[in-house]
Amino acid sequence: MNLNQNIFILTGAGISRESGIKTFREKDGLWDEHKIEDVCTIDAFIKNPSYVHKFYNERRKKLKNPKIKPNPAHFNLAKLEKIWEGDFLLVTQNIDDLHEKAGSKNILHMHGTLDKYYCMKCFKFGELKFDLSSSHKCKYCDSIGSTRVDVVWFGEQPKYLPQIYSFLEKTDLFISIGTSNNVYPAAGFIDYILQFNQNVNLIEFNIEKTNKSNLFTDSFIGPASKTVERFVEKITIK
Numbered sequence: 534m535n536l537n538q539n540i541f542i543l544t545g546a547g548i549s550r551e552s553g554i555k556t557f558r559e560k561d562g563l564w565d566e567h568k569i570e571d572v573c574t575i576d577a578f579i580k581n582p583s584y585v586h587k588f589y590n591e592r593r594k595k596l597k598n599p600k601i602k603p604n605p606a607h608f609n610l611a612k613l614e615k616i617w618e619g620d621f622l623l624v625t626q627n628i629d630d631l632h633e634k635a636g637s638k639n640i641l642h643m644h645g646t647l648d649k650y651y652c653m654k655c656f657k658f659g660e661l662k663f664d665l666s667s668s669h670k671c672k673y674c675d676s677i678g679s680t681r682v683d684v685v686w687f688g689e690q691p692k693y694l695p696q697i698y699s700f701l702e703k704t705d706l707f708i709s710i711g712t713s714n715n716v717y718p719a720a721g722f723i724d725y726i727l728q729f730n731q732n733v734n735l736i737e738f739n740i741e742k743t744n745k746s747n748l749f750t751d752s753f754i755g756p757a758s759k760t761v762e763r764f765v766e767k768i769t770i771k
Contacts, residue, residue, distance in 0.1 A: 534768050538705035538734075539620040541726075542610060543719060547711020547740055548757050549627045551604045554595075565592070573686045582667045582678065589682040590664045593647040596629055603635035606710065606738075606757040609765040611636035616769065622700045624693075626712060626719055628684050643691040643719070649683035652676060658683060691718060702729045710738040711757050714745040723748050738764070 555565040564572065571577050572588045595601060614621050614637055623640040625632055628647050632640050650665060651658045655674035667678045685691050701707075704726050714720045723745060726733050737749040738760050746752050753760040 535705075536616065536618040536768075539700070539703050540617060540622070540706040540708065541700055541704040541722075542613075542621075542623045542708045542710065543712060543722060544610075544623065544625040544627060544632070544710045545712025545719075546627065548604070548606050549629055549631060550711070551606065551756060551758050552629075552631055553598075553601050554627075554629055554631075569687070574688060575686055578681060578686075582681075585681075586665045586667065589647060589684065592628075593661065593682075596647060601629075601631075603631045604758040606761040607631050607635035607637070609762045610710075611638075613765050613768070614638060619705070620700070620703070622697075624697055624719075626716075641693045641696065643685070643693055643697065645682070645684040645692060647682060647684065650680050651683045652680045654679040694718065697722075698725065701726050704730065704733060706734045706736070708736045708738070709749070710761060712739070712743075714743045720745070736764075 567588060571581075572585055578585045610623060610632065614623070621639050623632060623637055624643055625640060626644050628642065628644055630646065630648055648661050649658055650661045652671040652673060654676040655671060657671070657673040659672070659680075661682065665680060665682060669680050670677050671680050701722060707723065707726055709723075712719065714723070723735060726735075727748075735749040735751075737743070737746060737752045738757050739746075739752070739754060740756065741754060742752065753764065
């Protein structure tokens with residue numbers, strides 16, 4: 534393994550699930566026992582903002598539970614970043630802060646985060662340390678009821694795509710962890726890389742094979758908390 538390569542790491546729900554975070558389960562259309570169309574769309578927010586605010590307020594509070602903490606996969610990715618000599622980028626589809634708590638620095642949340650909000654009137658962002666409500670007044674433009682959690686909903690474009698695609702164009706090593714590779718645009722990252730580098734090394738860590746597993750150079754099947762740890766330990770020993 535050449536530590537001077539440019540490495541792109543993509544993480545998904547699987548890595549957070551091992552830390553006890555309930556996530557959107559595509560097969561039954563529920564997220565933590567809620568219908569996704571009731572909490573993950575702009576139409577839902579317009580129809581019943583109080584319900585949507587309550588849902589995300591509760592998700593954010595659950596992150597403060599002492600039982601919810603980074604697992605070995607998170608810590609080992611932070612360790613990998615420290616020893617890596619080439620350019621390093623971690624892109625996560627998760628909206629929690631477990632990567633940051635584990636020590637990761639160069640990270641982009643393409644689906645936003647639970648600990649930030651933004652105003653749909655003035656488009657200003659802020660750190661979310663309180664419960665949002667329909668009566669909340671934006672401190673930037675004084676608009677009431679226009680602030681929402683900074684989470685990408687269905688029908689909205691993921692964040693940081695220009696930076697992500699720019700890095701993919703120079704990626705030598707692509708690692709996918711705990712993601713189904715079914716949801717776009719993330720599911721298309723591999724295809725995009727192959728346009729620029731046919732020799733890119735593609736490594737997958739997942740609990741089971743995916744419909745894109747055949748594209749990976751190596752697939753490590755099992756809990757990320759164990760497979761990622763063994764992978765990083767092997768690199769460290771070398």
